[in-house]
Amino acid sequence: MTTDTLNIRQMCDAFDVTPRTLRFYEAKELLFPIREGQRRLFTKRDRARLKLILRGKRFGFSLEEIRQLLDLYHMDDGQEAQLSKTYVLAERHLADMEAQKAELEEAIGELKEQMAWGAEKLAQLAKEKTAAA
Amino acid sequence: MTTDTLNIRQMCDAFDVTPRTLRFYEAKELLFPIREGQRRLFTKRDRARLKLILRGKRFGFSLEEIRQLLDLYHMDDGQEAQLSKTYVLAERHLADMEAQKAELEEAIGELKEQMAWGAEKLAQLAKEKTAAA
DNA sequence: CGTTACGTTTACGTGCGCGTCAACTTTGCT
DNA sequence: AGCAAAGTTGACGCGCACGTAAACGTAACG
Numbered sequence: 001m002t003t004d005t006l007n008i009r010q011m012c013d014a015f016d017v018t019p020r021t022l023r024f025y026e027a028k029e030l031l032f033p034i035r036e037g038q039r040r041l042f043t044k045r046d047r048a049r050l051k052l053i054l055r056g057k058r059f060g061f062s063l064e065e066i067r068q069l070l071d072l073y074h075m076d077d078g079q080e081a082q083l084s085k086t087y088v089l090a091e092r093h094l095a096d097m098e099a100q101k102a103e104l105e106e107a108i109g110e111l112k113e114q115m116a117w118g119a120e121k122l123a124q125l126a127k128e129k130t131a132a133a
Numbered sequence: 134m135t136t137d138t139l140n141i142r143q144m145c146d147a148f149d150v151t152p153r154t155l156r157f158y159e160a161k162e163l164l165f166p167i168r169e170g171q172r173r174l175f176t177k178r179d180r181a182r183l184k185l186i187l188r189g190k191r192f193g194f195s196l197e198e199i200r201q202l203l204d205l206y207h208m209d210d211g212q213e214a215q216l217s218k219t220y221v222l223a224e225r226h227l228a229d230m231e232a233q234k235a236e237l238e239e240a241i242g243e244l245k246e247q248m249a250w251g252a253e254k255l256a257q258l259a260k261e262k263t264a265a266a
Numbered sequence: 267c268g269t270t271a272c273g274t275t276t277a278c279g280t281g282c283g284c285g286t287c288a289a290c291t292t293t294g295c296t
Numbered sequence: 297a298g299c300a301a302a303g304t305t306g307a308c309g310c311g312c313a314c315g316t317a318a319a320c321g322t323a324a325c326g
Contacts, residue, residue: 008273019273024314038274038321055240058233060193063313072247075254083258087251094244100191101237107188108230111223114205118220121208125216141303152303157284170292171304196283 005034005041015050025053030067045074059100069093138167138174148183158186163200178207192233202226 008019025031026040030053033040042050049070056066072090075083141152158164159173163186166173175183182203189199205223208216 018315020314020316023274028313040273055236057313058193059237059240060191072244072251075251083251083254087248087255090244090248090251094241094248097237097241097244101234101241103188104192104230104234104237107192108227108234111205111227111230115220115223115227118205118208118216118223121216122220151285153284153286156304161283172292173303190283 005043006047008040008042011042011047011050014047015054017054025050025063028063028067030063030070048073059097138176139180141173141175144175144180144183147180148187150183150187158183158196161196161200163196163203181206192230
């Protein structure tokens with residue numbers, strides 16, 4: 001059994017981020033590594049959260065938005081008071097993501113069109129060069 | 134026929150951005166409004182580009198990345214030299230977008246799971262309250 | 267016991283994407 | 297002619313998401 005916690009270096013290697021980034025996320029209350037003396041130890045929970053953080057970033061969400069949403073994935077049975085509020089937040093977030101998906105599909109379609117045009121252009125040019133030879 | 138160009142105010146209203154943003158995009162060579170005296174007039178081409186800029190931003194691309202990609206949508210027959218290079222860029226961009234789409238779909242799935250869990254929790258709580266009454 | 271490696275805090279610096287004045291033209295009413 | 301509205305060019309400011317350097321702690325190894 002491998003202690004189930006990672007030190008900062010292992011964590012950085014695992015997710016391709018810098019120590020500064022992890023400390024920054026902790027300061028912003030996105031991660032909560034436990035301490036062994038003054039050193040940080042990142043738990044399974046931190047790894048799950050970091051995965052979601054990096055995903056959120058790729059989708060263009062700010063760290064503050066991400067912080068609020070993280071609660072969603074880590075609600076335990078203690079915080080019923082917040083549950084309803086968090087659920088509403090999640091609904092909005094889901095709507096955002098589905099809108100983004102739709103727009104992304106449209107954009108992919110348009111880009112493919114453009115590329116088809118470009119491919120045709122390139123074929124033409126290749127032909128001209130062959131003809132000139 | 135309505136002159137086919139928009140002044141800065143009309144452009145701002147049409148896309149819900151500020152004048153500062155449009156001037157900034159021009160400075161960064163993302164837009165190329167023509168000048169009537171010293172005033173800017175935004176053409177159909179600028180409107181098409183701005184639409185793509187705002188879309189790119191929603192997908193989390195930087196303005197510099199967007200600038201490079203914009204050429205893709207505005208290649209005319211003059212720049213054959215760049216065409217091939219731009220095409221390669223487009224392929225990478227397309228791959229990025231499709232990867233993003235896949236990840237987005239996964240994320241949507243996971244979020245829905247979480248929400249189902251939350252919904253169940255909420256139902257439980259409602260039931261308990263009813264029982265207590 | 268020194269020094270090397272790894273981690274820590276504190277703090278200032280940086281690039282991006284604009285916001286926000288200030289000072290100045292230009293245009294369109296009245 | 298006068299004056300407000302709309303637009304222009306600097307220039308500085310700001311929040312975010314870290315980068316980077318300085319100074320310090322500590323555990324391990326030869």
